[in-house]
Amino acid sequence: xxxxxxxxxxxxxxxxxxxxxxxxxAQKAFCLNPTCAQVFRLCDGTxxxxxxxxxxxxxVSSVVNSLAVLQEHDLxxxxxxxxxxxxxxxxAVLIPAVLAVAAPEPAMAASVAxxxxxxxxxxxxxxxxxxCQPCDVDNGAVPDCTPWPNSYCMSTFRVTVDGSGNPIPxxxxxxxxxxxxxxNQCENANPNNxxxxxxxxxxxxxxxxxxxxNPISNYKCCHxxxx
Amino acid sequence: xxxxxxxxxxxxxxxxxxxxxxxxxxxxxVPPGGRFCDHPKAPEVLFQWDEIRQLWVRFPTxxxxxxxxxxxxxxxxxxxxxxxxxxxxxxxxxxxxLVLPGISRAGKSTLVEALVRRGASYYSDEYAVFxxxxxxxxxxxxxxLRAGPGRPEPIQIQPENLGWEPExxxxxxxxxxxxxxxxxxxxxxISAGESLLSLFSNAVAARTRAKAxxxxxxxxxxxxxSLRGVRSEADAAADWIMxxxxx
Numbered sequence: 001x002x003x004x005x006x007x008x009x010x011x012x013x014x015x016x017x018x019x020x021x022x023x024x025x026a027q028k029a030f031c032l033n034p035t036c037a038q039v040f041r042l043c044d045g046t047x048x049x050x051x052x053x054x055x056x057x058x059x060v061s062s063v064v065n066s067l068a069v070l071q072e073h074d075l076x077x078x079x080x081x082x083x084x085x086x087x088x089x090x091x092a093v094l095i096p097a098v099l100a101v102a103a104p105e106p107a108m109a110a111s112v113a114x115x116x117x118x119x120x121x122x123x124x125x126x127x128x129x130x131x132c133q134p135c136d137v138d139n140g141a142v143p144d145c146t147p148w149p150n151s152y153c154m155s156t157f158r159v160t161v162d163g164s165g166n167p168i169p170x171x172x173x174x175x176x177x178x179x180x181x182x183x184n185q186c187e188n189a190n191p192n193n194x195x196x197x198x199x200x201x202x203x204x205x206x207x208x209x210x211x212x213x214n215p216i217s218n219y220k221c222c223h224x225x226x227x
Numbered sequence: 228x229x230x231x232x233x234x235x236x237x238x239x240x241x242x243x244x245x246x247x248x249x250x251x252x253x254x255x256x257v258p259p260g261g262r263f264c265d266h267p268k269a270p271e272v273l274f275q276w277d278e279i280r281q282l283w284v285r286f287p288t289x290x291x292x293x294x295x296x297x298x299x300x301x302x303x304x305x306x307x308x309x310x311x312x313x314x315x316x317x318x319x320x321x322x323x324x325l326v327l328p329g330i331s332r333a334g335k336s337t338l339v340e341a342l343v344r345r346g347a348s349y350y351s352d353e354y355a356v357f358x359x360x361x362x363x364x365x366x367x368x369x370x371x372l373r374a375g376p377g378r379p380e381p382i383q384i385q386p387e388n389l390g391w392e393p394e395x396x397x398x399x400x401x402x403x404x405x406x407x408x409x410x411x412x413x414x415x416x417i418s419a420g421e422s423l424l425s426l427f428s429n430a431v432a433a434r435t436r437a438k439a440x441x442x443x444x445x446x447x448x449x450x451x452x453s454l455r456g457v458r459s460e461a462d463a464a465a466d467w468i469m470x471x472x473x474x
Contacts (some may be wrong), residue, residue, distance in 0.1 A: 013441035018420030020445070022437040029427050029437070031420035101424045103433035 005045035236261015245276030323401025361447030
C-alpha cells in the first residue's frame with residue numbers, strides 16, 4: 001500500500017510553530033499551520049493516516065484534511081487513485097491550513113519604469129527587463145496582451161462562488177491558480193475581509209467563513225495571461 | 228570616444244562600456260553602496276552600449292536593457308552572492324528597521340517619504356537588503372516620487388536630505404508592514420510565517436536562493452510584529468505607523 005510521503009526536492013524551514021516549505025519545481029513557497037506541519041513531518045512513506053493520528057493525538061479526519069491540503073499543493077508524492085479520492089473527499093471541508101505564494105521572477109520584484117497603469121502590471125518583453133507596456137486600461141476588462149505575447153498582465157476579478165464553493169460559470173477566473181507572482185493582489189472581499197495569499201487560499205477562506213444564511217460569497221482572484 | 232569603467236559592490240563586480248557622453252552620469256546610475264575600481268582583470272559581466280539598437284547589452288548573456296540604472300540595480304540584486312534583496316521600502320527608527328515590501332506602484336516611496344518627515348531615517352525606497360544573519364542594510368538610492376494627483380512632475384530626493392548618513396550600519400528588523408494604497412485603512416496582524424511569505428514573494432532571488440532567503444528571513448522575523456492590509460493617504464497612514472512603532 002502506498003503511504004503518504006513528502007516530495008524529496010523541498011526546502012523546509014521551521015519557524016516557531018509554523019513550517020515554511022519551498023518547492024523549486026513549482027516555484028512556490030508555502031506556510032503550513034501547526035497541524036498541517038505536524039502531519040507533513042510524518043509523511044515519510046512509513047505511516048498510514050491512522051498511525052499518524054495516533055502518534056499526533058489527532059483524529060483521523062484532521063490528518064486526512066491536512067493530507068488533502070498537502071496533496072492539493074503538490075507537496076506529497078503522488079498517491080494511488082483510491083487514496084487520492086479518499087483525500088479529496090476529506091477536502092470538502094478544506095480549511096486554509098496552507099498559505100502559498102509564487103516566487104517572483106527577478107524582473108517582477110523590481111520597480112518598473114514609466115507609465116504602468118494602476119492595477120495593471122506588465123512585464124518583460126523578451127530580452128528587456130523592466131520594460132513596461134500597458135496592456136489594458138480598463139481594470140474590469142480582460143487584459144489584452146496582443147502587442148506583447150510574452151508579457152504577463154494582471155487584473156483583479158470579482159469571482160462569485162455558490163454555496164458549495166464552486167465558481168459560478170461566467171463570473172470566475174478560468175483557473176483559480178493563476179496568481180503568478182502577483183500574490184499580494186489577491187483580495188478576499190467577503191464580509192470578514194480575510195486576506196489571503198493566493199486565490200486557492202482566498203477561496204478556502206471564503207468557504208470556511210461562509211455563514212449559513214449567506215450561501216454566496218464573493219472574492220477577488222488574480223488573473224494572468226500570456227504565459 | 229568609448230570609455231570603460233569597473234564598479235564593484237554587494238559582492239558583484241562589473242564593467243560598463245560605452246560612449247563618454249553616456250558614461251558622464253555613471254556615478255549617479257550605479258547602485259548605492261559600491262565603488263568604482265581599477266580592473267587589471269576584467270570582470271565577468273559587461274554592460275556595453277549598442278549604438279545601433281540604442282540599448283545596453285549584458286555580456287555574456289546578451290540580454291538588452293533600455294535603462295542602465297535599472298539594469299545595474301537588477302544585476303546586483305540578482306547576483307549578489309551574500310546579500311538578499313527584497314523589493315521593499317525601508318526606514319530606520321530607534322535602531323531597528325521597518326520594512327515595507329510591495330510590488331511596483333504599491334505606494335512604497337510615498338509612504339517612506341512621509342515616514343521620514345515624521346522622524347524615521349531613510350534606508351531605501353527600492354530594496355531592503357537582508358544579511359545572512361537577518362539584519363537589514365540601507366540601500367540609499369535617491370528616493371523617487373512619481374507624478375500623480377497633487378504632484379504634476381516626478382520628484383527625486385537625495386538620501387542625504389532624508390536623514391540617511393553614510394555611517395549607518397545594518398540594523399535588526401523591527402517591524403514588517405505589507406500594505407498597499409487603496410484609500411481606506413485596514414491592517415491586521417499576521418504570523419511570522421505569513422510575514423516571511425510576504426517578504427519572500429517580493430525577493431529578487433526567490434527562485435535561485437530560496438534556502439538562503441528562508442534562513443535569513445526566519446532569523447530576521449523572530450519576535451517582529453507584522454501587519455498586512457491596505458492603507459489610506461500617506462500622511463494619515465504614516466501618523467498611524469509612527470504610533471505603532473512607538474508603542
